[in-house]
Amino acid sequence: xxxxxxxxxxxxxVSPYSWFAFEVLCRYRASGSWNINLQLRPFFLGGVMQGxxxxxxxxxxxxxxxMSNDLKRLRxxxxxxxxxxxxxxxxxxxxxxxxxxxxxxAVDMQQPDKTEALSRELWMRIWSRDEDITQPDSFxxxxxxxxxxxxxxxxxxxRIKNQExxxxxxxxxxxxxxxxxxxxxxxxxxxxxxxxxxxxxDRFDILARLxxxxxxxxxPEMAKAKL
Amino acid sequence: xxxxxxxxxxxxxVSPYSWFAFEVLCRYRASGSWNINLQLRPFFLGGVMQGxxxxxxxxxxxxxxxMSNDLKRLRxxxxxxxxxxxxxxxxxxxxxxxxxxxxxxAVDMQQPDKTEALSRELWMRIWSRDEDITQPDSFxxxxxxxxxxxxxxxxxxxRIKNQExxxxxxxxxxxxxxxxxxxxxxxxxxxxxxxxxxxxxDRFDILARLxxxxxxxxxPEMAKAKL
Numbered sequence: 001x002x003x004x005x006x007x008x009x010x011x012x013x014v015s016p017y018s019w020f021a022f023e024v025l026c027r028y029r030a031s032g033s034w035n036i037n038l039q040l041r042p043f044f045l046g047g048v049m050q051g052x053x054x055x056x057x058x059x060x061x062x063x064x065x066x067m068s069n070d071l072k073r074l075r076x077x078x079x080x081x082x083x084x085x086x087x088x089x090x091x092x093x094x095x096x097x098x099x100x101x102x103x104x105x106a107v108d109m110q111q112p113d114k115t116e117a118l119s120r121e122l123w124m125r126i127w128s129r130d131e132d133i134t135q136p137d138s139f140x141x142x143x144x145x146x147x148x149x150x151x152x153x154x155x156x157x158x159r160i161k162n163q164e165x166x167x168x169x170x171x172x173x174x175x176x177x178x179x180x181x182x183x184x185x186x187x188x189x190x191x192x193x194x195x196x197x198x199x200x201x202d203r204f205d206i207l208a209r210l211x212x213x214x215x216x217x218x219x220p221e222m223a224k225a226k227l
Numbered sequence: 228x229x230x231x232x233x234x235x236x237x238x239x240x241v242s243p244y245s246w247f248a249f250e251v252l253c254r255y256r257a258s259g260s261w262n263i264n265l266q267l268r269p270f271f272l273g274g275v276m277q278g279x280x281x282x283x284x285x286x287x288x289x290x291x292x293x294m295s296n297d298l299k300r301l302r303x304x305x306x307x308x309x310x311x312x313x314x315x316x317x318x319x320x321x322x323x324x325x326x327x328x329x330x331x332x333a334v335d336m337q338q339p340d341k342t343e344a345l346s347r348e349l350w351m352r353i354w355s356r357d358e359d360i361t362q363p364d365s366f367x368x369x370x371x372x373x374x375x376x377x378x379x380x381x382x383x384x385x386r387i388k389n390q391e392x393x394x395x396x397x398x399x400x401x402x403x404x405x406x407x408x409x410x411x412x413x414x415x416x417x418x419x420x421x422x423x424x425x426x427x428x429d430r431f432d433i434l435a436r437l438x439x440x441x442x443x444x445x446x447p448e449m450a451k452a453k454l
Contacts, residue, residue: 052287052290053288053289054289060279060281061280062279062281062404062407062409063281063409065407066407066426069423070426070430073423073436073437074433077432077436177289180289181289182287182289182293196296196300197293199293199297202430203297206300206301209300209304210300
């Protein structure tokens with residue numbers, strides 16, 4: 001059996017396409033379908049857009065309309081309970097995710113084994129139940145659902161504004177920019193020839209080839225069950 | 228056997244991702260893997276970008292660098308002999324494809340059965356052999372390789388600047404914009420629930436689901452041979 005290949009996923013919970021990539025990669029790791037060492041790298045998409053000079057896709061009206069339909073189709077294909085927030089502009093572009101990503105970073109620094117569950121709860125809030133992800137109460141609730149202790153939640157909330165947490169989030173964002181990121185999600189597969197960057201949640205077949213694995217669709221557990 | 232479903236492909240030969248979609252859909256039609264009535268709809272990408280307010284992806288430097296690597300990987304995956312022009316900015320952004328798409332439109336209006344072969348020859352010129360696609364001599368050569376008679380080539384060259392040809396290209400471009408296009412390629416699948424628009428060459432699994440067909444990867448002939 002060959003060594004696990006390292007795969008980094010840079011993501012922000014404000015990005016619905018990041019949620020797709022996150023769940024698919026977590027499924028491939030959990031089911032053992034791919035022999036990967038998945039590293040979750042919460043970053044700040046706003047910083048990536050600013051650093052790369054890119055603009056949110058929704059700033060082109062036809063693209064925004066397409067995205068809305070595309071997400072609905074992918075929801076079924078990916079089997080992820082995604083619903084667009086009623087007020088997309090307010091939730092995604094105005095309120096944004098800076099506090100949420102700082103909270104997630106604060107938790108990731110202390111309890112990295114909770115990063116997956118907490119990320120999912122934050123996505124469930126903004127991209128499924130249309131709930132706030134900017135207020136301390138929202139992080140408290142998300143933390144509890146993710147199985148964090150009250151002590152860890154309070155500690156993380158207390159550190160949200162600390163320079164250490166801000167710097168950590170900035171560093172991760174800068175690392176993605178150093179890989180030439182221009183959006184989210186960014187998957188970095190560490191293969192023999194070096195790091196390979198993949199943008200978006202629609203290159204899993206290419207990722208599989210790079211890893212020497214097989215792409216079995218977004219639900220590898222079902223592909224396994226069929227055998 | 229159910230009726231063939233109509234699938235329109237709006238494309239411009241200046242767009243490398245359009246080439247991928249074009250070859251994959253032509254393969255699925257030719258091999259009979261999908262029961263589709265594929266309609267090739269040459270349009271003008273410059274008009275789509277202007278009409279939708281979108282900007283070429285290469286205008287963001289990180290995106291341009293990514294695209295170059297992405298195209299190399301897709302070249303292998305798709306089995307299409309794509310090579311980036313040495314001077315990408317000159318070939319794609321400065322010289323562009325307006326004359327080429329007018330020539331293709333002029334031929335399409337007279338000999339639609341040659342549209343596939345001529346489109347492929349134009350892509351081979353700009354996106355494989357780094358050859359010109361703006362001069363009459365270039366169109367002459369491409370036409371000959373595509374199996375057009377000298378008479379048809381001369382006739383089409385003579386009509387490139389006719390209002391009728393310009394209008395036809397504009398109409399097709401406007402039709403894509405009416406479908407909310409913002410780039411290329413645009414696939415419009417006419418299914419029971421109505422027309423479904425797909426952007427890009429990375430949603431064939433979604434397209435297959437919409438059509439009630441199976442996605443067998445970019446080389447359906449090989450998938451068939453395996454059975």
